[in-house]
Amino acid sequence: MKRIRLGVLFSYIILFLFAVITVFPFIYMILGGLMSFQETTSIPPTLIPHHFEWSNYAKVFARAPFGRYFFNTVLTASVTTIVSLFNSLLGAFAMVNLRFKGKGLIQMVLLSLLMVPGEAIIFTNYNTIAHMGLLNTYVGLVLPFLTSIFYMYYLQSYFGSISDTIYKAAMIDGASDWDYIWKILVPMSKGGLFTVGLLSFISGWNSFLWPLLVTNEDTMRLLNNGLSAFASDAGSETQLQLAAATLTVLPILILYLIFRKQIIKGVVRNDLKG
Amino acid sequence: MDNNKFVEVKNLRKVYDNGHEAIKNVSFSVKKGDLVCLLGPSGCGKTTILNILAGLLNPTEGDIIFNGKSVVKVAPKDRHIGYVFQNYALYPHMTVLQNVMFPLIVGANKKPKAEAKKIATKYMELTQITELAEQKPGNLSGGQQQRVAIARALVQEPQILLMDEPLSNLDARLRLKIREEIRSLVKTVGITTLFVTHDQEEALSIGDKIILFNDGIIQQDDLGQNFYLEPNNYFVANFVGNPVIDNFKVTKTANELKSSQFTINLADLEQSRFKREIPDGEYVLSVRPENIVPDPNGLFETTVDDIELIGRERILKFTFDNEQVRSLINLETPIKRGDQVKLKMRFNRVFLFTPGGERVY
Amino acid sequence: MKTNQKKAWLFLAPTIIFVTLFSIYPILRAFSMSFQGGSLIDLHWNGFSNYQYIFNDPEFWLAIKNTVLYAVISVPVGLAISIMLAWIIFDKVKHKSFFETTFFMPYVTSTIAIGIVFRYIFNGDYGMLNFVLRCLHLPAPDWIDDPAMSLTTIIIFGIWSSLAFNIVILMGALRNIDPNFYTIADMFGASGRDKFWRITMPELVPTIAFLLTMNVIGAFKIYTSVYALFNGQAGVGNSGTTAVFYIYNKFQIVGTPGVAMAATVILFLIILFATFLQRKMMKKIGEN
Numbered sequence: 068m069k070r071i072r073l074g075v076l077f078s079y080i081i082l083f084l085f086a087v088i089t090v091f092p093f094i095y096m097i098l099g100g101l102m103s104f105q106e107t108t109s110i111p112p113t114l115i116p117h118h119f120e121w122s123n124y125a126k127v128f129a130r131a132p133f134g135r136y137f138f139n140t141v142l143t144a145s146v147t148t149i150v151s152l153f154n155s156l157l158g159a160f161a162m163v164n165l166r167f168k169g170k171g172l173i174q175m176v177l178l179s180l181l182m183v184p185g186e187a188i189i190f191t192n193y194n195t196i197a198h199m200g201l202l203n204t205y206v207g208l209v210l211p212f213l214t215s216i217f218y219m220y221y222l223q224s225y226f227g228s229i230s231d232t233i234y235k236a237a238m239i240d241g242a243s244d245w246d247y248i249w250k251i252l253v254p255m256s257k258g259g260l261f262t263v264g265l266l267s268f269i270s271g272w273n274s275f276l277w278p279l280l281v282t283n284e285d286t287m288r289l290l291n292n293g294l295s296a297f298a299s300d301a302g303s304e305t306q307l308q309l310a311a312a313t314l315t316v317l318p319i320l321i322l323y324l325i326f327r328k329q330i331i332k333g334v335v336r337n338d339l340k341g
Numbered sequence: 342m343d344n345n346k347f348v349e350v351k352n353l354r355k356v357y358d359n360g361h362e363a364i365k366n367v368s369f370s371v372k373k374g375d376l377v378c379l380l381g382p383s384g385c386g387k388t389t390i391l392n393i394l395a396g397l398l399n400p401t402e403g404d405i406i407f408n409g410k411s412v413v414k415v416a417p418k419d420r421h422i423g424y425v426f427q428n429y430a431l432y433p434h435m436t437v438l439q440n441v442m443f444p445l446i447v448g449a450n451k452k453p454k455a456e457a458k459k460i461a462t463k464y465m466e467l468t469q470i471t472e473l474a475e476q477k478p479g480n481l482s483g484g485q486q487q488r489v490a491i492a493r494a495l496v497q498e499p500q501i502l503l504m505d506e507p508l509s510n511l512d513a514r515l516r517l518k519i520r521e522e523i524r525s526l527v528k529t530v531g532i533t534t535l536f537v538t539h540d541q542e543e544a545l546s547i548g549d550k551i552i553l554f555n556d557g558i559i560q561q562d563d564l565g566q567n568f569y570l571e572p573n574n575y576f577v578a579n580f581v582g583n584p585v586i587d588n589f590k591v592t593k594t595a596n597e598l599k600s601s602q603f604t605i606n607l608a609d610l611e612q613s614r615f616k617r618e619i620p621d622g623e624y625v626l627s628v629r630p631e632n633i634v635p636d637p638n639g640l641f642e643t644t645v646d647d648i649e650l651i652g653r654e655r656i657l658k659f660t661f662d663n664e665q666v667r668s669l670i671n672l673e674t675p676i677k678r679g680d681q682v683k684l685k686m687r688f689n690r691v692f693l694f695t696p697g698g699e700r701v702y
Numbered sequence: 703m704k705t706n707q708k709k710a711w712l713f714l715a716p717t718i719i720f721v722t723l724f725s726i727y728p729i730l731r732a733f734s735m736s737f738q739g740g741s742l743i744d745l746h747w748n749g750f751s752n753y754q755y756i757f758n759d760p761e762f763w764l765a766i767k768n769t770v771l772y773a774v775i776s777v778p779v780g781l782a783i784s785i786m787l788a789w790i791i792f793d794k795v796k797h798k799s800f801f802e803t804t805f806f807m808p809y810v811t812s813t814i815a816i817g818i819v820f821r822y823i824f825n826g827d828y829g830m831l832n833f834v835l836r837c838l839h840l841p842a843p844d845w846i847d848d849p850a851m852s853l854t855t856i857i858i859f860g861i862w863s864s865l866a867f868n869i870v871i872l873m874g875a876l877r878n879i880d881p882n883f884y885t886i887a888d889m890f891g892a893s894g895r896d897k898f899w900r901i902t903m904p905e906l907v908p909t910i911a912f913l914l915t916m917n918v919i920g921a922f923k924i925y926t927s928v929y930a931l932f933n934g935q936a937g938v939g940n941s942g943t944t945a946v947f948y949i950y951n952k953f954q955i956v957g958t959p960g961v962a963m964a965a966t967v968i969l970f971l972i973i974l975f976a977t978f979l980q981r982k983m984m985k986k987i988g989e990n
Contacts, residue, residue: 074894078790085787086804089865093807095830096819108828154716161713168707173714180725182977186923186946187970190953190962191728191735194742214720235397236430241418241448241497244709250447254434273812275926280954291814298818299933305822312815323810327803330810334867335874 093320100124100310107305123310130307131300133314135286136293143205143278143289144271147212148264154214156260159222160248164234177216186276193280203287208278212271218263225259226252262333265326272319290315346406347373347533348394348501353403355389355557363389365557367403376527376534378548380541382580385554387537391503394535395424408500418448420501423494423532427506429486431478437489438474441465444497461496467526468492483511484519491523495530502527502534508543520547541568541581553577569629575698578627584656587633587666589626591693593619598626598693601662603641610702611689619701625694630656630669632690635676639683648678657682736963745960752964761940762965765948766972768853772944773921773976776860781913783861784868785906789898791869792876802873809866817930820859821846824931852937856944859927864920868913875909876902911984915977922973925950945969 099107101120106113127133161167162174192211201207229252237247253260278289288296294315298308323330348371355364363386371377379387392398394405396417405412412420431440438461445457452460465471468488478486487507494502507523508516524547527534538544544551545565553560553568560580561573572578578586591598591605598605605626635657646665647658650672657668657676668684676682693702711718739748756762791801808816823830826844835842845855883901892900925946928936936943943951945965953962 075794078794082787082790082795082801085783085865086801088862089805089807091830092816092819092823092862093811095823096815099819099822107822110828110833112828112830112833154720157713158717161710165710165713167710170710173718176726177721180721183725183729184919184923184970184973186925186949187732187966188725188728190949190959190966191731192724193953194731194735194959195723195728197742211720211724214717214724216717216721216725219717230428230430232426232428232430233432235392235395235417236424236426236432236493237443237447238397238417239395239422239424240444240493241450242443243448244713246447250443251432251434255432269810273810273814275812275814275929276950291812294812294818295814295930295934308818309822312818315815316811319810319812320807323807324803327806328799331802331806331870334806334809334870 093316096309096316097313099306100313102306102309104304104306107309120306123306124314127297127307127311127314131293131297131311132285133290133293133297133311136288136290139205139208139287140272140290143208144268144274146205147209147271148267150209150213151215151218151267152260152264155219155222155263156248156253158214158219159226160244160252162219162223163226164231164247165244177220180216181220189277189280192277196281201281203282203284205287207281208287208289211277215267218267221263222256222259225256229255258329259333262329262336265322265330266333269319269322269330343409344373346370347375347408348535349404349406350390350394351404351406353390353393353405354401355386355393355398356401363557364393364400367554367557367559369552369559369562371533371535372549373533374528374531375549376524376536376547378544378551379535379537379554380544380548380551381539381554381560383539386557387539387554388505390554391424391505391535391537394501395422395503396420421497421499423497423499423502425487425490425494425502425504425507427509429478429490429510431486431489431493433478436475436477437470437481438462438465440478440489441492441496444493461492464492464496467495467529484515487511487519491526495532500533502532504534504536506537506539508538508540516543523547542583545581553580555580572692572700574700575625575627575694578692578694578700582629584630584651584667584669586627586629587661587668588664589628589666590662591624591626593621593624595621598624600626602643605640605686605688609688610691614689614702616701619693619695623696624701625696627692627694628686629690630667632687633666633668633684634670634687635668635674635682636685637683639685642681642683645676645678645680645682648676732963732966735960736967738960738963739958740960741957742959748960752958752960753968755961756964756968761943762948764940765943765945765965766968768856768943769922769924769945769969770972771853772857772860772924773918776857776864777914777917777921779857780861780864781868781910781917784865784872784913785910787865788869788872788876789902792873793894798873802870805869806866808863809870813863813926814930816863817859817927820862821931821933824855846932847938849938849941852932852942855931856924856928856937856942859931860921860924863927864917868917871913872906872909875906879905907984907987911980914980914984918976918980919973922969922976945972 098114098116100123102113102116103118103120106116162170196202196207196210199207201210233251234247237251242250273291274289275291278292282288282292294311297311350370351368353364353367354362356362367390379390381387389398393400396412396415400413407420432443435443438458441461441464442457445452445460446454462471465474468491470485470488470492473481473485473489478489481489490507504523508520511519520543536548545568548565550562550564551568552562555576561568561577568577568581572581579588589600591600596607598607643659643661645657645659649656649658653672655670655672655674657670658665659668660666670676691702692700694700735745736752737747737749738745739751740746787805791798795801824845826832826842826847829845831845832842843851845851879902884897887897887901923946924944928942928944928947932942936947949962949965949969952958952965
């Protein structure tokens with residue numbers, strides 16, 4: 068009996084330890100963003116700032132156009148999410164409910180493209196965008212991401228779980244495909260669409276390499292690029308770096324905490340990658 | 342226009358993309374206002390036919406005529422049909438009223454909302470679901486969902502109602518009740534109805550006529566009682582009837598039918614019931630259990646293996662050529678397990694089939 | 703329903719157009735570019751010389767070595783820790799969803815932002831990590847500024863980041879195991895360890911195979927976390943360079959897209975090979 072108890076205790080310690088390791092960077096980030104410069108570099112390290120330096124945030128906004136970064140990020144993440152969701156919705160509907168020649172081929176091509184790492188095509192896409200003269204534009208930032216094979220695949224499995232007699236019933240009831248999509252499919256898949264939208268928005272928010280490639284003007288930067296540029300510029304001012312990092316992470320973290328159930332369920336449901 | 346051929350199916354054939362031939366040359370017709378049952382074991386092609394009639398599947402070959410016009414190239418929504426699905430296919434996010442109204446507010450013949458609601462209410466009254474109007478389908482019982490599905494199918498006032506196993510998701514008692522309701526409802530509305538089922542009892546009880554399918558072809562297209570009394574072939578004889586028919590292997594010689602335990606003199610059979618001259622050889626003699634009964638002057642003697650009680654009657658079970666055979670007797674007959682009984686057949690009620698299944702007597 | 707044909711292509715049109723332009727074309731283009739020399743505006747055919755170049759480039763080999771080492775160490779370690787944690791949460795904890803929520807946090811947060819925090823925690827002088835290590839009288843290396851430590855630092859950060867996805871997926875798989883298996887095992891008097899190794903692990907094999915594949919592919923693509931940890935560099939003196947770093951450098955900084963694409967093709971082949979190898983391995987394990 069005693070040995071088992073010891074085992075359980077040991078498990079709890081490990082779990083607690085890892086939970087702390089996971090959460091600590093976030094807490095430290097938020098607290099560090101409110102410290103004075105001396106506190107951030109003191110030895111031994113400070114954990115709780117003596118006095119909350121809210122002025123750090125004012126300094127961050129003064130030094131770099133974080134407001135602009137926010138705007139750019141929200142805009143591109145929203146547009147990418149809405150348009151790719153729309154395209155995936157139409158595509159997934161066709162793949163699930165319509166019969167046509169070449170469906171198997173399309174499915175096979177899409178599935179194999181799913182295996183191609185984004186990093187392998189991002190550079191040639193840069194080339195394409197550059198040729199189109201779209202560097203440093205919003206269109207250039209979003210264009211390659213306006214359709215997502217992954218989300219389409221996800222929605223396909225979601226729509227596939229709806230009995231096909233529902234579609235047949237709608238056809239007999241006189242509904243057009245367009246009616247079916249908006250009056251039946253969308254309301255019935257609200258949960259799935261919402262989760263996909265959320266995950267798409269989060270990955271849009273966190274995108275880094277692509278905006279790094281296609282923008283070099285400060286006014287076109289997204290949050291993460293702005294942040295990494297700021298981190299280089301702010302150099303030794305660690306407290307400002309941490310405040311800026313908090314600005315980047317906190318909105319998504321709040322979104323996550325509100326919708327954690329949908330997000331986790333969505334990820335588990337289809338082993339979704341970001 | 343011929344009311345006897347309100348629905349006409351001509352030489353229908355369906356081969357699926359995977360090469361499976363679900364329907365091989367099927368033709369039949371339905372009289373206006375009739376309730377016809379499409380009966381058959383699962384996989385026999387009956388649902389495929391219903392889907393083709395509805396326009397949800399394209400036939401490979403053949404023609405479908407509704408009310409004198411070919412509809413093969415007509416879209417489902419323009420065929421003037423109602424369809425009740427096996428799983429009802431109610432829209433889960435809409436209320437009952439919205440479900441029933443849906444056909445009236447989409448597509449080309451959209452109606453103003455008030456009018457749509459009026460028509461929907463009328464059919465909801467007819468199917469007795471008025472008080473469920475604001476409920477979502479998920480909160481309804483199977484029987485209630487069934488009524489909603491029927492109301493939705495009727496609301497466009499179609500000329501033909503197609504029902505695909507509409508009772509299979511209900512429990513046994515409800516099934517009896519609803520099938521009577523369905524019959525009286527379609528008769529009240531006067532709509533021509535095709536009703537797919539795998540349950541022969543259901544088909545016999547509600548169908549004006551029955552079309553029995555197997556292997557993608559029609560086995561028999563007839564009035565209900567004829568499936569009992571005059572089955573077309575071996576399959577029909579064995580598919581219809583509960584308890585199932587008894588089969589005996591027999592060999593025909595010049596003037597008798599010989600089995601392992603009995604011999605029948607051909608002269609004892611009714612000569613007029615022979616369909617044709619039959620050569621000597623192997624045949625199957627089939628008798629319904631109610632037509633093989635204990636009798637002191639019986640044809641052969643056997644031991645009762647078991648007795649099963651089914652309501653007012655009992656089934657005697659015995660073994661013949663290593664196969665179980667049954668005899669239906671009434672409750673009072675004093676026979677018990679292990680008894681030796683002599684059994685007699687009513688020769689004017691037996692059937693004789695070739696090994697290929699063709700009926701010859 | 704013959705009209706379906708046209709309609710279907712109409713519904714699929716946006717997807718097909720975008721996929722062709724931004725998924726299929728770039729793959730073919732990358733491949734063809736890998737045989738071309740010159741800058742982006744002046745490309746010309748030069749056969750296999752890009753491949754010759756990278757195979758003779760010690761920096762390329764360092765990038766590959768780092769990437770492979772990173773994958774080979776961080777993936778199994780991260781997965782083992784994830785399995786352990788998922789099992790503890792599943793088996794011994796009441797507030798499962800609380801821990802699930804906690805452990806999943808890194809998945810949704812920006813690698814750049816959290817990388818900045820790690821750079822700070824890893825700081826050799828005033829970093830929190832070295833403070834703790836010194837308190838425990840353990841060696842406190844210079845995680846960021848010592849070239850010899852670069853890869854280790856990257857691996858630790860990689861493991862930290864990988865737990866989130868793994869744990870959540872494993873929890874999903876654990877929930878899917880039929881509880882009757884455990885009830886029956888209890889009736890036969892199986893110990894906790896028996897149950898873990900004879901029921902849980904075999905049931906998890908497909909999930910672990912999936913995670914292995916995902917993690918390895920992810921590991922070979924490592925870039926952003928290195929960028930964040932070392933403030934835009936690949937560690938001091940390029941000591942922590944990775945395959946994607948190398949590609950980015952050759953493409954954008956040095957301006958030799960052909961070389962970058964040759965490296966991309968090689969990386970792609972390595973990923974393909976690793977995925978294939980793993981599938982085979984997991985199949986073998988599954989059979990036993």
